Amino acid sequence: MKSAVETLSPTRAKLTVEVPFEELKPSLDAAYQKIAKQINVPGFRRGKVPPAVIERQFPGAARDEALNDILGAKYVEALEENNLTPLAQPEVEVLKYDDEGPLEFTAEVDVKPEITLPSYEGLSASVEDLAVTDEDVAEQVDALRERFGTLIDVERPAQDGDFVVIDLVATQDGEVVEGAEIAGFSYKVGNGGMIDGLDEALVGVGVDEEKTFTTQLVSGELVGQDVEVKVKVTQVQEQELPELDDDFAQEASEFDTLEELRTDVRERLTRGKRLEQAAAARDAVLESLLEKVEIPLPETMVTEELNARRANLEQQLQYAGMTLEKYLEDEKQTQEEFEADLERRVRDAVAAQFLLDEIADKEELGIDQAELTQHMIRRAQQSGQDPQEFVNHMFEHNHVPELVQEIRRGKALQILVEGAEVKDGSGNVLELKNLQADGSIGEPAAEGEEPAEAEETTED
Template sequence: MKSAVETLNPTRAKLTIEVPFEELKPSLDAAYQRIAKQVNVPGFRKGKVPPSVIDRQVGRGAVLDEAINDALPKLYVQALQENDLQPLAQPEIDITKLEDNDTLEFTAEVDVRPSIDLPSYDDLAVNVDAIVLSDEDIDEQVEALRERFATLNDVERAAADGDIVSIDLVASKDGEVVEGGEVTGYSYKVGAGDMLDGVDDALRGLSAGEEATFVSQLLGGDLAGEDVDVTVKVGSVKEQELPAFDDEFAQTASEFDTADELREDVKTRLERGKRLEQAAAARDAVLEKLLDSAEIPLPEGAVASELAERKGEIEQQLMYAGMTMEQYLDNEKQTVDEFEADLEKRVRDAMAAQFLLDEVAKSEELGVDQAELSQHLMRRAQQSGQNPDEFVKHMVEHNHIPEMVAEVVRGKALALIVEGAKVTDSAGGHVELKNLRPDGTIASAEEIAAAEAAAAEAATAAEEPAETE
């Protein structure tokens, strides 16, 4: 077999492959055997029909078609390997020459990975927002903790913001109850704003046993987005009584003995969360800066395919949530054009990042060991809410392990780039990115806490004098 490659543009190549007929013999023999098992020819047992008889009865053309369909995928892959091409999509195959017992020639046009000149990534510098933690932030978390331990007391008055009410709710259209539009005995905090538009205004001022009707729009179902009449009736009104934030509360709500210790722990957890946000922002800023300095041509066919797939996923998620695309865009305050432009940018940025990080990984000779792959699979299973064993089984059965390996390698490449970057915050301070995992993902607050505890324990052990006999 001979093959030659022609570069049509930076992301598309055309292979021309010429195959002598002797190399097609295994596929021709297999084609004759398959056809022999399918035809009935008087005087011959099924599966034992000679090739010459098959040529007369079925036709040599049918045999050639069968053989070529069998051989083409293997020949195509061989040509890719010989020319060191990495395809990004299915090829467009065209048989350009077929001379029986002589030569088969075909071409394959395909989107391929672009060749990238790696920019320097040793001296990148980015700036991110400084961590700001106010007393109000801490007070808000403390208040939320107090609400978790609040007691509810029945009150003989009208409902007001902050009260917990038990409600029955019925939605109707033209006097008929909407299917799925009834709720009974639902517990709701007045003023929360997470139910139908208008329900909070209707509830304010209602006492137990009273009802009100208002017009709103349903979020899902066949009548999503249409005006409906909603009647809400209050069953009971309860007032939240928050516990005092004192030492007794700290001992009840946590492992701490004093309120000061509990408040300090709240502050520490908030700081960890903000550090996670800052690390993610730094990582993204470093990658964006590197992408801006690189010329990365993108295959338009692959972009269009990925764009269609992403849009389909979003539409499916909206359907499961009972929302239309129009409602989603209205909530996001986006036009169709803005949504599509934003989605296309994200697709293009993600594809460019993949190409760039793959090139960095290749340059740095980064690999993946079994432990790293296993940890990544466990995290992906947790993120998707699936049983780890079932997730891994699905990945293996559907040949997705190479994709998982690629994700880890790209993450390691990104981590390497970020670790070498100079990251400062808006206050001029140095940002230490110790909460990056080796695969480039961001460690959780729990992992950071565990690491800090281990470091503190190790430091304490190092400071203790060694025992002497």
């Protein structure tokens, strides 16, 4: 077999492949044998029909059958021969395929770009200070108090923060909107996320009083259209919170005093903030290295990732009962700003993948079965799936190579971060090497022992 490669762009190549007849013959012979077992020809036993008879009966059938096998095998062989890593399915064109002549075909495909790795020793980056304020602690303690609060009926109009029981119906042109009628629904005033305008309408409404307002639905057939919503309050309750004292601490936790509870809350918040800071550090170190190298990106790959992220966002918004327009309004972004920001993040993410893959190859990073299993279990937990079902799905749909790449990229990023100097806003050097998955700082790993891997807390 002869092959030649034409570089169409830094991320796209065209292979031209010529396969001589002697290399085609085994596939053709196998194709004739396969067809012979499938047909009945008078005078011949099944499986013993000569190729010449098959060709008279079914002209070209064996050549077509063999072609599928030959193209795939020779395409892979040509990729290996020219040291190309494909990123997508190729566009194949058969140029010549005669009865006794060679097979000639071309294959255009997006390929992994060649990257000249810059030095990644001694990188530096900075992140914001880790800060847990008294207000942060108080907010968490108050949230715990609410869990132990009691609801008491009150004879006054509803206020922000009250719990109300409501009947609600939405109509358009006097007709009830399908799926927009509820009764006896418990709702916290000011909670948001149900119907635009509901919280404002409920404030000042007493028991057995009604309020009508105009709003737009965010889901269903009438999404984006004006509807009239009538809400009736049938019960108003205010929440009575327990006193902040040692008795509350003993009821709500394993601690004897309120001060011990607050200390524990502060420590848990600190560990969470430390993980957030570590994630920011990883992003900052990776960004500092990306600034040192130009990585050409396959536009088809970027487009596919853009489309996937848009679809994922739209699905999440649909589950949350929110339109993209409302989301952008809350984020104070225009459509153009959103698209520009999304494309920037996608391009950075794709470039980071190529860069980390290159580092993983250079460092000859591998993984073992235990690491793969642990990674799959963590991924299953993050997505709320049964671990065994997730593992089965990954193997059945051949997603394991993708998971292996994820682990190798994580290891490559860990090498970058551990070799970098990361300081916070106050100039303190961050201790990242011994950071544990729960946000605590562990003891230095013994020689030859891998440190515990901190979980990713952010995702591009």
